[in-house]
Amino acid sequence: MNISTSMVVLIAVIGLFGIGLYCLLITRNLIRVLVGLQIMVKGAMLVLVFAGQSQGQPSLGQSMALTVIVADTIVAVVGLALAVQVKRSVGTLDIADISKLKR
Amino acid sequence: MLQLEPLVLITIFVPWIGALIVWLVGDKHDKVQHLFSVVFSVTAAISSIAMLWVYKTGTVLSFSMGSTYGDFTFITDGLGLFLSIVATVIGTLAIIFSVDYMHGSAQLGRYYSFVLFFIGAMVGLVLTSNLLLMFIFWEITALCSYALISFYNDDPKAVAGGMKALIMTQVGGLGLLLAAALLFVYTGNFDINIFISNPTLLPINILAIMAFGMLIAAAAKSAQFPFHTWLPDAMEAPSPISALIHAATMVNAGVYLLARFYPAFKDVPGWTISVMVVGMLSALMAALMALVANDLKRVLAYSTVSQLGYMVYAVGAGGILASQFHLLSHSVFKALLFLAAGAVIHSVGTRDMREMGGLGKELPFTRTVFIIGSLALAGIPIFNGFWSKELILETGLEHGNPVWIYVVMLIVAGLTALYTTRCVWMVFYGEKKLERPIHPVGRNMKIALIPLAIGAFSTWILIEPFSKMMSSSLPVHLIQEVNLTELFNQVIFAPATWIALAIIALGIMIWFGRGALNGIKQILKPIAGMAEASFGFEKINKFIVGSTQDLGEGLRITQTGKLNWNVFYILVALVVVFAVLMIGA
Amino acid sequence: MWHVIILVGIIFCAYQAVRDKRLLVSAIWLAGTSALVSIMMYLLGAYQIAVIELSVGSGLVTVLFVFAINIAGDEPIPNLSFIPKWLARIFTVAAIVLIGWQLLPLLNFPINLNQDAGFQQLVWENRKADLYLQVVMIFAGVISMLRLLTDEYQIRILHKEVQE
Numbered sequence: 018m019n020i021s022t023s024m025v026v027l028i029a030v031i032g033l034f035g036i037g038l039y040c041l042l043i044t045r046n047l048i049r050v051l052v053g054l055q056i057m058v059k060g061a062m063l064v065l066v067f068a069g070q071s072q073g074q075p076s077l078g079q080s081m082a083l084t085v086i087v088a089d090t091i092v093a094v095v096g097l098a099l100a101v102q103v104k105r106s107v108g109t110l111d112i113a114d115i116s117k118l119k120r
Numbered sequence: 121m122l123q124l125e126p127l128v129l130i131t132i133f134v135p136w137i138g139a140l141i142v143w144l145v146g147d148k149h150d151k152v153q154h155l156f157s158v159v160f161s162v163t164a165a166i167s168s169i170a171m172l173w174v175y176k177t178g179t180v181l182s183f184s185m186g187s188t189y190g191d192f193t194f195i196t197d198g199l200g201l202f203l204s205i206v207a208t209v210i211g212t213l214a215i216i217f218s219v220d221y222m223h224g225s226a227q228l229g230r231y232y233s234f235v236l237f238f239i240g241a242m243v244g245l246v247l248t249s250n251l252l253l254m255f256i257f258w259e260i261t262a263l264c265s266y267a268l269i270s271f272y273n274d275d276p277k278a279v280a281g282g283m284k285a286l287i288m289t290q291v292g293g294l295g296l297l298l299a300a301a302l303l304f305v306y307t308g309n310f311d312i313n314i315f316i317s318n319p320t321l322l323p324i325n326i327l328a329i330m331a332f333g334m335l336i337a338a339a340a341k342s343a344q345f346p347f348h349t350w351l352p353d354a355m356e357a358p359s360p361i362s363a364l365i366h367a368a369t370m371v372n373a374g375v376y377l378l379a380r381f382y383p384a385f386k387d388v389p390g391w392t393i394s395v396m397v398v399g400m401l402s403a404l405m406a407a408l409m410a411l412v413a414n415d416l417k418r419v420l421a422y423s424t425v426s427q428l429g430y431m432v433y434a435v436g437a438g439g440i441l442a443s444q445f446h447l448l449s450h451s452v453f454k455a456l457l458f459l460a461a462g463a464v465i466h467s468v469g470t471r472d473m474r475e476m477g478g479l480g481k482e483l484p485f486t487r488t489v490f491i492i493g494s495l496a497l498a499g500i501p502i503f504n505g506f507w508s509k510e511l512i513l514e515t516g517l518e519h520g521n522p523v524w525i526y527v528v529m530l531i532v533a534g535l536t537a538l539y540t541t542r543c544v545w546m547v548f549y550g551e552k553k554l555e556r557p558i559h560p561v562g563r564n565m566k567i568a569l570i571p572l573a574i575g576a577f578s579t580w581i582l583i584e585p586f587s588k589m590m591s592s593s594l595p596v597h598l599i600q601e602v603n604l605t606e607l608f609n610q611v612i613f614a615p616a617t618w619i620a621l622a623i624i625a626l627g628i629m630i631w632f633g634r635g636a637l638n639g640i641k642q643i644l645k646p647i648a649g650m651a652e653a654s655f656g657f658e659k660i661n662k663f664i665v666g667s668t669q670d671l672g673e674g675l676r677i678t679q680t681g682k683l684n685w686n687v688f689y690i691l692v693a694l695v696v697v698f699a700v701l702m703i704g705a
Numbered sequence: 706m707w708h709v710i711i712l713v714g715i716i717f718c719a720y721q722a723v724r725d726k727r728l729l730v731s732a733i734w735l736a737g738t739s740a741l742v743s744i745m746m747y748l749l750g751a752y753q754i755a756v757i758e759l760s761v762g763s764g765l766v767t768v769l770f771v772f773a774i775n776i777a778g779d780e781p782i783p784n785l786s787f788i789p790k791w792l793a794r795i796f797t798v799a800a801i802v803l804i805g806w807q808l809l810p811l812l813n814f815p816i817n818l819n820q821d822a823g824f825q826q827l828v829w830e831n832r833k834a835d836l837y838l839q840v841v842m843i844f845a846g847v848i849s850m851l852r853l854l855t856d857e858y859q860i861r862i863l864h865k866e867v868q869e
Binding site: 026038049051052066067069079080091097099111 | 708709711712715716719720722723728731732735738739742745746749750751753754757758761762765766769770772773774776777778780782785786787788790793794796797798800801804805808823824826827828832835838839842843845846847849850853854860
């Protein structure tokens with residue numbers, strides 16, 4: 018079977034997306050949740066770039082991917098700061114113990 | 121030589137920089153915070169008054185956002201300029217008042233930064249000619265209003281009032297967003313002046329959707345019927361906030377929106393009548409509710425809704441100059457009334473008028489300024505409310521507007537006089553009921569009240585430069601210039617004025633003769649009962665809020681709080697959606 | 706051929722990032738995934754984004770993760786998840802299959818490398834509003850992180866003073 022570039026890229030995207038989703042479903046550690054989120058966002062970035070290239074507007078796809086990178090980095094920064102604060106005030110990073118908002 | 125561009129930038133951004141600096145100073149140095157806030161707002165006020173000498177028509181500033189989005193433009197015409205002067209000057213006076221009112225309060229940094237942020241955003245709202253940027257500033261003012269209403273955030277009533285205000289004004293904001301989106305889709309950019317000059321660019325049904333969307337946005341923001349219930353509950357805010365946001369600036373944004381887009385929408389069938397009916401209903405219902413309210417600030421809040429109803433009615437009737445002139449007078453005397461009420465409440469410690477009485481002897485200065493404000497509100501000659509209200513009532517008779525609406529507005533003028541007299545009497549005259557010690561009014565409060573009192577006497581003299589500025593810079597709105605002698609002729613010698621004065625005098629006399637009118641009072645009692653329940657609107661609100669909360673309680677079982685389950689449900693929803701899509705395709 | 710090798714590398718690194726029990730090693734595998742994704746984007750012809758992703762994704766974010774994991778501590782948490790593993794696997798596979806089905810028509814798109822308006826002009830001029838929004842977002846993120854972490858810093862100083 019002739020494996021074209023598009024097929025490879027799409028399999029990569031689907032694979033990244035699925036692995037990120039699996040991580041979000043399985044993990045109990047708050048920081049690993051952020052790892053899973055990062056993986057999913059990389060899949061999104063890849064598919065944006067690919068869509069731009071295949072529709073004949075490569076720079077549009079790239080500028081949207083740029084916005085996604087910035088937003089995702091900010092999410093990682095704020096998420097990690099929040100995780101650190103959670104560890105300090107609750108004492109553990111297990112999401113089972115932080116399931117109640119009011120304590 | 122003064123340049124216009126830096127003045128515009130200073131007026132908008134100096135309050136924002138001030139907000140950041142006051143927040144960073146920290147709550148330990150509260151004297152520094154008071155000082156900086158006053159300095160920043162005075163700077164903005166001076167810069168916006170300075171714009172009066174150098175304003176010009178046409179786009180002043182333009183920030184390019186690239187070819188995809190168009191430009192963010194700023195324009196200084198008469199309509200925007202006078203509102204920015206009102207916002208900054210009354211903002212400065214409210215901040216000077218807060219130096220005494222919020223003395224010793226906690227979290228002062230949050231208060232001052234939101235007030236300064238609000239002033240900058242309000243100036244930006246009126247000075248821009250890009251509809252998207254106007255929407256952004258609109259939402260910023262709604263955010264600041266919410267934050268300031270629930271400033272005392274451990275008081276559940278304040279928080280509830282803030283949420284209600286936020287939700288109602290945001291729903292209105294959707295109307296504005298819809299109009300902005302439609303404008304962009306059909307004309308390719310967001311510029312307002314291009315749109316107003318030739319509204320025929322859009323097909324008539326799209327124009328109708330835009331017109332009614334903007335009417336909804338303006339009605340929600342200015343607390344008109346049917347969105348009028350948030351303003352009385354917003355009175356949990358500190359009094360300088362009520363004076364600034366809910367009397368003089370933010371609620372005027374709705375009237376400003378209607379006035380600015382009037383030339384574009386006046387040919388949409390049914391729009392002008394709807395505007396007039398909305399204004400009339402708000403004015404009537406709010407006046408009735410003010411008559412039976414017992415909380416001092418609630419009476420003033422209902423009175424604000426009623427006067428805004430006058431302005432909206434004037435816009436619908438075609439009198440843009442009359443409505444903006446009344447906006448100017450109303451900002452001055454309503455801010456005066458709210459600040460004076462704040463001084464009374466601060467000294468006495470309660471907001472209920474039934475517990476006050478006979479305060480005129482203890483607080484003579486406050487009594488004087490409050491009476492000045494209420495005479496202006498009632499429309500007594502010499503004060504500025506008289507001139508502008510008469511102009512509005514006369515506009516109602518021209519242009520072939522329906523006469524029955526005019527008659528209702530006339531009756532509301534009488535009701536205004538009635539509830540104003542009631543309010544003044546219950547607070548300042550009669551026997552003294554209060555046992556608590558009354559502490560005197562602070563010096564800064566008096567400093568803030570004096571310019572407003574002088575303004576209540578005299579802003580009507582500015583009619584000539586005011587109308588000249590508006591007619592020269594707003595070519596499409598067809599505003600005529602009016603100078604003082606024409607004003608005298610129009611107002612004093614018109615029979616409409618004499619009828620109005622007679623009804624106002626009747627209103628005042630009804631209060632003083634209330635003992636003799638007990639029989640009529642019994643007949644009107646059911647109406648009073650309905651008015652107290654705000655004509656059933658509170659019930660509708662409670663029902664909607666209650667059913668939403670019950671639904672939430674029932675669905676609470678799905679919120680386990682564990683992240684994995686939440687993601688799992690999202691995934692299940694995604695799978696379901698995809699399956700449906702596949703079967704459909 | 707290179708595409709397939711990088712694809713295998715991406716899937717492997719991502720899977721290891723999820724599977725490994727220690728957080729620090731997870732972060733390193735994440736850096737590896739970032740680097741491989743950036744190489745894939747370079748092979749697709751998006752040169753500028755590849756460079757940005759390389760420096761931000763496998764540089765900045767990895768450093769942040771390592772920093773946070775050091776502060777928060779790396780205690781092991783029992784790995785019994787709430788959702789039974791077989792259920793999670795089934796649903797993930799179902800989602801993947803469905804998305805794959807939707808993407809099927811795109812399988813044979815040609816990739817043309819002609820640059821249209823140019824990346825420079827698009828980002829810096831045509832879509833200026835995007836740029837300003839990103840700047841605002843960065844400011845918001847920085848300010849919120851400062852507020853979140855200064856309290857901790859002050860408490861640490863207090864603890865040090867109490868100890869001495």
